[in-house]
Amino acid sequence: MHGKLFDKERLGYCYQCGKCSSGCDINRLDPSFQPHRFLHLISMGAGARLLKDEGIWKCTTCFACSERCPQGIRVTEILWLARAMAVASGFVPDLVANQRDALLRTGRLIPVDNRKRERAGLPQIQEEPSLAARIFEMVRKH
Amino acid sequence: MRYAFYPGCAMPVKALKYEISTRSLARKLGIELVDVPEFGCCGYPAKSMDFHVALIMAARNLALAEERNMDIVGACTGCVATLSEAKEYLEDGDLRSEVNKKLKALGVKEFTGRVRVRHFARILIEDYGLERLRKEVVNPLGSLEFGVHYGCHYMRPARAHEYFDDPSNPVTLDRLITSAGAKSIDYTNKNLCCGLTIMGISEDTGLRLAAEKLECLSERGVDAMVVACPSCCIAYENNQKLAGRTLGKAFNVPVLYFTQVLGLALGLSERELGFEFNRIKSDKITGSLIL
Ligand code: SF4
Numbered sequence: 001m002h003g004k005l006f007d008k009e010r011l012g013y014c015y016q017c018g019k020c021s022s023g024c025d026i027n028r029l030d031p032s033f034q035p036h037r038f039l040h041l042i043s044m045g046a047g048a049r050l051l052k053d054e055g056i057w058k059c060t061t062c063f064a065c066s067e068r069c070p071q072g073i074r075v076t077e078i079l080w081l082a083r084a085m086a087v088a089s090g091f092v093p094d095l096v097a098n099q100r101d102a103l104l105r106t107g108r109l110i111p112v113d114n115r116k117r118e119r120a121g122l123p124q125i126q127e128e129p130s131l132a133a134r135i136f137e138m139v140r141k142h
Numbered sequence: 143m144r145y146a147f148y149p150g151c152a153m154p155v156k157a158l159k160y161e162i163s164t165r166s167l168a169r170k171l172g173i174e175l176v177d178v179p180e181f182g183c184c185g186y187p188a189k190s191m192d193f194h195v196a197l198i199m200a201a202r203n204l205a206l207a208e209e210r211n212m213d214i215v216g217a218c219t220g221c222v223a224t225l226s227e228a229k230e231y232l233e234d235g236d237l238r239s240e241v242n243k244k245l246k247a248l249g250v251k252e253f254t255g256r257v258r259v260r261h262f263a264r265i266l267i268e269d270y271g272l273e274r275l276r277k278e279v280v281n282p283l284g285s286l287e288f289g290v291h292y293g294c295h296y297m298r299p300a301r302a303h304e305y306f307d308d309p310s311n312p313v314t315l316d317r318l319i320t321s322a323g324a325k326s327i328d329y330t331n332k333n334l335c336c337g338l339t340i341m342g343i344s345e346d347t348g349l350r351l352a353a354e355k356l357e358c359l360s361e362r363g364v365d366a367m368v369v370a371c372p373s374c375c376i377a378y379e380n381n382q383k384l385a386g387r388t389l390g391k392a393f394n395v396p397v398l399y400f401t402q403v404l405g406l407a408l409g410l411s412e413r414e415l416g417f418e419f420n421r422i423k424s425d426k427i428t429g430s431l432i433l
């Protein structure tokens with residue numbers, strides 16, 4: 001299904017022009033981060049190597065590269081998928097582990113402070129703590 | 143004008159001034175923002191964990207709005223982009239029917255694709271109209287100069303946002319600010335990302351990104367920076383000191399939400415605009431309040 005969304009064959013259209021990397025501000029500040037190298041690995045069928053690569057977590061998801069790619073490759077989205085695959089294979093950065101815990105426990109990323117909201121004259125937020133856990137479970141079972 | 147208001151996770155906790163000023167501005171303009179208590183997480187954080195989980199989370203919110211026959215209006219660029227992207231993915235019929243089965247199990251009606259998802263700034267332009275907005279201005283902000291920061295997800299991915307603004311040279315927020323009579327400057331790194339998403343992963347790089355923009359705006363001497371997303375505000379306001387340190391500088395750049403700027407021009411009060419929650423105070427800004 002990811003194939004359909006991200007058009008796997010399209011990945012073969014990457015001609016390594018490097019436009020994704022040259023427009024990337026993370027690459028500018030940290031030259032070891034090179035999105036076009038990730039694309040190279042994936043199109044060579046060596047995407048599995050990315051899963052252990054801490055580099056995939058350095059992307060800010062700014063979508064600048066996706067907009068720039070002359071071949072219409074959704075670079076940001078592909079790196080994002082690589083992260084999810086890394087997590088599925090057990091490579092989970094602390095930040096993501098914490099976020100997952102928060103989602104599973106509270107259904108949200110940031111816990112609500114309804115008292116503070118009341119003082120600010122804002123309506124109460126109804127929490128549904130088990131919602132995310134139910135969705136994770138549903139997908140796991142599938 | 144009536145919309146399902148999607149607050150997300152960050153705004154209701156970390157950006158009270160944004161929520162207060164958005165609701166006040168909408169009320170003032172006769173735009174009805176309806177709360178939907180069942181709305182959950184937009185799915186953004188789950189995208190780094192499981193594609194399907196994230197998609198179901200997003201689809202559930204889309205379907206809840208459809209059940210109520212309302213379009214969604216959000217104010218967090220991350221939420222708006224995530225929900226819009228999900229809507230685009232779900233144009234795929236097979237994926238949609240698979241997701242709809244899950245929604246049924248969650249007790250939600252199916253998602254058909256008819257709901258629209260837009261940022262509050264966008265509906266002000268597309269549905270309310272700049273001309274009409276200009277007529278509401280009672281306090282033209284001619285003496286104030288702002289540096290607008292769009293935030294990456296405000297207009298990207300452009301396809302998911304129906305190309306409503308230019309992905310590399312956006313203009314819509316500038317137009318809103320100038321409609322309020324204020325000046326919105328052009329500056330070199332207008333397109334730079336706030337860096338907040340990588341805090342906790344590569345903190346130095348994240349702070350450097352924020353610092354570069356703050357440095358530019360500080361040198362230009364703007365009265366404030368203007369943002370349209372809670373994450374961007376955290377990066378530039380809450381983290382301003384930390385960001386400054388990466389360049390050995392101490393910045394003092396006030397950060398306002400665009401809703402606060404528009405509210406000022408429309409004569410709303412300090413309280414209605416949540417100014418008590420702004421951390422970097424500016425006498426010039428509060429001095430321009432007429433209430
Ligand atoms: S911009 Fe597109 S074609 Fe060029 S290297 Fe990057 S992914 Fe490949």
Ligand code: SF4
Nearest residue numbers: 024059060062063065
């Ligand atoms: S989305 Fe990631 S890889 Fe692409 S330009 Fe932005 S930071 Fe770089």
